Amino acid sequence: MSIPRIIGAGLIVIGVGVGIGRIGGSAMDAIARQPEATNKIQTAMLIAAALIEGIGFAALFATQEVVASTPE
Amino acid sequence: MRLKNFAKALILTILTSPVFAASPSSDHSDSDHNKELHTEHHGEERAETAADRSEFIQHHLQDAHNFVVWDAMHWVIPMPVILIDDGLHMFSSARFGHHEHDTVESKGKHYKKHEGIVYRSDSSGKLIKTDGHHVKPLDLSITKNVMMIIITGLLMLLLFRSLGKSYAKNGGISKGVGRFMEPIVLYIRDEIAIPNIGEKKYRKYLPFLLTIFFFIWFLNLFGLTPLGVNVTGNIAVTAALAVLVFLLTNLTGTKDYWKHIFDPLGDAMPWIAKFWLYLILWPIEILGIFIKPFSLLIRLYANMLAGHTVLMSLIALMYVSATWSWLGDPLALILSFAISLIELLVALLQAYIFTMLAALYFGFASEEHEHHEEAHSH
Numbered sequence: 001m002s003i004p005r006i007i008g009a010g011l012i013v014i015g016v017g018v019g020i021g022r023i024g025g026s027a028m029d030a031i032a033r034q035p036e037a038t039n040k041i042q043t044a045m046l047i048a049a050a051l052i053e054g055i056g057f058a059a060l061f062a063t064q065e066v067v068a069s070t071p072e
Numbered sequence: 073m074r075l076k077n078f079a080k081a082l083i084l085t086i087l088t089s090p091v092f093a094a095s096p097s098s099d100h101s102d103s104d105h106n107k108e109l110h111t112e113h114h115g116e117e118r119a120e121t122a123a124d125r126s127e128f129i130q131h132h133l134q135d136a137h138n139f140v141v142w143d144a145m146h147w148v149i150p151m152p153v154i155l156i157d158d159g160l161h162m163f164s165s166a167r168f169g170h171h172e173h174d175t176v177e178s179k180g181k182h183y184k185k186h187e188g189i190v191y192r193s194d195s196s197g198k199l200i201k202t203d204g205h206h207v208k209p210l211d212l213s214i215t216k217n218v219m220m221i222i223i224t225g226l227l228m229l230l231l232f233r234s235l236g237k238s239y240a241k242n243g244g245i246s247k248g249v250g251r252f253m254e255p256i257v258l259y260i261r262d263e264i265a266i267p268n269i270g271e272k273k274y275r276k277y278l279p280f281l282l283t284i285f286f287f288i289w290f291l292n293l294f295g296l297t298p299l300g301v302n303v304t305g306n307i308a309v310t311a312a313l314a315v316l317v318f319l320l321t322n323l324t325g326t327k328d329y330w331k332h333i334f335d336p337l338g339d340a341m342p343w344i345a346k347f348w349l350y351l352i353l354w355p356i357e358i359l360g361i362f363i364k365p366f367s368l369l370i371r372l373y374a375n376m377l378a379g380h381t382v383l384m385s386l387i388a389l390m391y392v393s394a395t396w397s398w399l400g401d402p403l404a405l406i407l408s409f410a411i412s413l414i415e416l417l418v419a420l421l422q423a424y425i426f427t428m429l430a431a432l433y434f435g436f437a438s439e440e441h442e443h444h445e446e447a448h449s450h
Contacts, residue, residue, distance in 0.1 A: 039263070043263070043267075043428070046421075046424075046425060046428065047425075047428065047429065047432065050371060050425045050428075050429065051367070053371060053375075054367035054368075054370055054371040055367070057370050057371060057374035057375070057378075058367070058370050060374070061370070061374065
């Protein structure tokens, strides 16, 4: 566990948080404006959030050390 | 009305959560045993260092050769170990011993486990090395994860077959557990399959979507039980699911789907101009074919693994310090309960997202040209 990895993970979480937060906020606005379109907005929101999440997780994995478990 | 039914189903699911949230108690006993095991080995009073805790969490996230129902009571179900190593070797996982330190002899060859992986060894238990590498036989064992997949498959087969029969008997009216399942099935058909794939072709994909939704959801829920299974948090399992989606998308792809990938501009441009654009576009489009299922794989795997890790870490709060246990124990209980509730939602949400995105990809694959305008207009 090295410091750069932790900082990298933190940066990723900030980025993903901003991204998903904006999607969620915009969806809230849209639902408030057009409550009758709630279903469609929610679906689109979840898809967009899932795409960001996927990239975020892929990046988080890249920050982690992969230690192969081999006997000495 | 449909949404109301779905909401009812959701509330019922959340109400059943205390059952799943009960998991910390048994994990507690697991780690008690782990502590005991460590004391045995090191002869220390409290060997619970940070490294021990992280090893304990790692161990719980991994697949295993035997099924530990209740570690403290030594309720361990041994399962068959199947190895292919110049012929078939089959023996019970109990022969590795309770602490999995024993050497097993099978057809003149010896095997020993190291951190959950079976290696070839000599009769004294020393691992054999050839060309500087340890010899690892092909392991096709019925492990804990394989067992849970089989159990879930049988459960789904029994559940949905009997549901189908009861529908036929009652003239299309749901009964019993069908009243719980019907709104979910209808939701997947009406809110996931039809809007994404289209009225014309959704029937072809619906069985797969339903199967994959319930498979992932049930396995996610099993992951929250005290049994401590982590099937959907295993990259091999999610990779297999993603490969199925990949194959289905590309094998059922229409002419328009492939045209979209290799010739999206069509007649809009002379070929000499298109060629230079395509030099950039083709690699991106071809990568896109693989990235779509890959993101499905990573998302499910990472979500479930992260959820389990957080849960286990919170439970491990109990072992951080003996003097602070008056704070650590209640904190572990309250936080792991709260996270269990969130995980219950995540279990459903991840199954939904996986199904949703699979349907979206199938929609791309099955699009016909006249549907094209319609798909873009909403």
